[in-house]
Amino acid sequence: MARADYPEPVVELIAELKRLPGIGPRSAERVAVWLLQNPKSNAAELAEATLKAKHEVDSCDVCGFFSSHGRCPVCSDEHRDASELCVVEQATDVLPLERSGVFKGYYHCMGGKLSPLDNVTPENLRITPLIKRVEANPGVEVILALGADVEGEATANYLAEVLSTRECRVTRIAQGLPAGGGLDHADELTLMRALQGRRQIEH
Amino acid sequence: MARADYPEPVVELIAELKRLPGIGPRSAERVAVWLLQNPKSNAAELAEATLKAKHEVDSCDVCGFFSSHGRCPVCSDEHRDASELCVVEQATDVLPLERSGVFKGYYHCMGGKLSPLDNVTPENLRITPLIKRVEANPGVEVILALGADVEGEATANYLAEVLSTRECRVTRIAQGLPAGGGLDHADELTLMRALQGRRQIEH
Numbered sequence: 001m002a003r004a005d006y007p008e009p010v011v012e013l014i015a016e017l018k019r020l021p022g023i024g025p026r027s028a029e030r031v032a033v034w035l036l037q038n039p040k041s042n043a044a045e046l047a048e049a050t051l052k053a054k055h056e057v058d059s060c061d062v063c064g065f066f067s068s069h070g071r072c073p074v075c076s077d078e079h080r081d082a083s084e085l086c087v088v089e090q091a092t093d094v095l096p097l098e099r100s101g102v103f104k105g106y107y108h109c110m111g112g113k114l115s116p117l118d119n120v121t122p123e124n125l126r127i128t129p130l131i132k133r134v135e136a137n138p139g140v141e142v143i144l145a146l147g148a149d150v151e152g153e154a155t156a157n158y159l160a161e162v163l164s165t166r167e168c169r170v171t172r173i174a175q176g177l178p179a180g181g182g183l184d185h186a187d188e189l190t191l192m193r194a195l196q197g198r199r200q201i202e203h
Numbered sequence: 204m205a206r207a208d209y210p211e212p213v214v215e216l217i218a219e220l221k222r223l224p225g226i227g228p229r230s231a232e233r234v235a236v237w238l239l240q241n242p243k244s245n246a247a248e249l250a251e252a253t254l255k256a257k258h259e260v261d262s263c264d265v266c267g268f269f270s271s272h273g274r275c276p277v278c279s280d281e282h283r284d285a286s287e288l289c290v291v292e293q294a295t296d297v298l299p300l301e302r303s304g305v306f307k308g309y310y311h312c313m314g315g316k317l318s319p320l321d322n323v324t325p326e327n328l329r330i331t332p333l334i335k336r337v338e339a340n341p342g343v344e345v346i347l348a349l350g351a352d353v354e355g356e357a358t359a360n361y362l363a364e365v366l367s368t369r370e371c372r373v374t375r376i377a378q379g380l381p382a383g384g385g386l387d388h389a390d391e392l393t394l395m396r397a398l399q400g401r402r403q404i405e406h
Contacts, residue, residue, distance in 0.1 A: 002280065003301045007271030009256040016252040019244070021237045022230050033295050034224045035253060036260055036269075041222070043257040047250035049219040050238060053212040054246040057239055066239075068210030077205065092236055098206045 010036065062133075064109030064126055065091045074098075074107055081105045085133065086143045087159065089113050089152065097145065105143075108133060113151040114158055122158065130159070131166065138167040145173045148193075213239065265336075267312030267329055268294045277301075277310055284308045288336065289346045290362065292316050292355065300348065308346075311336060316354040317361055323354075325361065333362070334369065341370040348376045351396075 005011065010032055017028035035043045059065070060072035067073075074080065074094070084105025088094060091109045110125045134140055142163055146152040160170050176194035177186055186194070208214065213235055220231035238246045262268070263275035270276075277283065277297070287308025291297060294312045313328045337343060345366055349355040363373050379397035380389055389397070 002276070003304060004268070004275065004277045004280070004297065005301065006298070007260050007269050007276075009252070009259045009271060010269060013252040013256040016245075016249045020234045020249075022233060027225050029295075030225060031223045032256065036256060037294075038224075042219075043253045046219045046223075047253045049212070049216040050246045050250045050253075053216040053235065053239060056212045057210050065207070066210050066213060068212060072207070073205070073210075074207045077207070091240075092232075094207065095209070098208070101206060 006032075059091065062129075063107045064111055065094050065107060082137060083139070084141050084143060085137070086145050087130065088145050089147060089155070093145070105141075110146075110155065113146060113155040115151045115154075125155070127159070127162065131162065134163060134166050134168045139169075141169045141171060143171050143173065148175050209235075262294065265332075266310045267314055268297050268310060285340060286342070287344050287346060288340070289348050290333065291348050292350060292358070296348070308344075313349075313358065316349060316358040318354045318357075328358070330362070330365065334365065337366060337369050337371045342372075344372045344374060346374050346376065351378050 006014070013032045013035070014025075014028045017023055017031050018025055020028075023031070035041045035046070056068050057066055058068070060067040060070075060075055062071060062075040065072040065074055067075075070076075081104045084103070085108055086097065086103055086105055087108045087110060088097070089110055089112060094107050094109065097103050097107075108126070108130050110127070110130070112120050112125055114120055114122065114125070130142075134142060142159075144156045144159060146156045156172055160172075163170050174197050175190070176197050177183070177190065183191070209217070216235045216238070217228075217231045220226055220234050221228055223231075226234070238244045238249070259271050260269055261271070263270040263273075263278055265274060265278040268275040268277060270278075273279075284307045287306070288311055289300065289306055289308055290311045290313060291300070292313055292315060297310050297312065300306050300310075311329070311333050313330070313333070315323050315328055317323055317325065317328070333345075337345060345362075347359045347362060349359045359375055363375075366373050377400050378393070379400050380386070380393065386394070
């Protein structure tokens with residue numbers, strides 16, 4: 001007597017779902033069964049949305065953000081402030097900045113951060129397109145909005161070095177205490193950065 | 204200036220992913236971006252596996268477990284013990300029992316449990332097919348392997364009542380301390396059931 005298992009197509013679906021990030025074997029099984037059994041599920045719509053997104057969505061040639069037809073919505077918006085260019089690591093970093101609503105300029109996604117251990121060297125990042133954009137827009141402020149980890153720091157330093165010979169102003173977003181965070185929860189490095197970045201209170 | 208968001212196909216994909224059980228807005232976004240950007244992802248394979256499973260997988264006419272062509276692998280296995288029929292709530296309950304490897308008989312999935320608050324009455328469960336199977340196999344042991352919650356109890360009591368006039372033996376799986384669980388973590392009801400179900404140690 002063989003132990004019964006799910007039919008082959010279900011086993012295959014579970015295997016595909018398990019490869020998704022953050023989905024373990026249990027969740028994969030739960031999602032697969034839900035797709036097959038729940039009357040509210042629409043497996044066909046999920047499959048179609050997946051294929052459609054994969055086919056239609058591309059990277060913007062200019063900034064590297066997601067775009068569905070040619071230029072991305074940011075680069076094709078002429079009402080933005082061309083004097084500010086915000087450099088981020090990944091296309092996904094654009095969204096939190098957009099949602100905050102505080103930045104009105106354009107973006108440049110590097111496509112990663114320098115990480116010699118993972119074989120990510122300057123050649124793997126979109127540095128040449130960045131230099132071209134800066135040269136085409138003299139006097140622009142390049143705001144480095146990279147992560148506050150070691151690789152983010154290294155990338156910021158490298159970019160600052162490369163851009164130092166170009167006609168632009170390079171700034172970097174502040175590091176310090178996160179909103180809502182108390183001193184008791186902050187680590188030493190965060191406190192050090194917060195102290196280093198202290199500013200005069202204007203009266 | 205409009206705040207930029209993901210292109211429409213990505214928004215749609217995120218919406219579809221968010222409907223899956225256990226997937227919140229953050230995970231949906233993460234999975235969508237992974238499907239689009241990760242070189243190891245294969246969106247087409249996921250879409251295909253979803254459609255294939257949905258098209259090919261059905262319920263076994265006999266027991267209600269998953270089947271891909273007619274009868275399920277359990278019901279078409281003639282080497283099983285026909286003297287034992289294990290009644291479970293859902294098709295998914297068969298797998299843990301199969302994986303434990305201790306049960307050699309056949310199954311019957313009720314398709315739910317009695318729950319008047321959710322409008323699940325005896326008519327919504329696969330009770331008539333169960334009675335037919337019992338009548339076709341006189342003397343069978345019907346093992347009620349239903350959940351240890353209120354609805355599971357109610358369903359077990361109802362089934363025991365219905366089957367009492369048929370030629371069969373009705374048993375119920377034990378309730379008690381879970382494997383690896385200490386007394387200090389067990390709730391009062393579990394301890395009560397564990398005490399009630401105590402058995403003589405054989406010498």
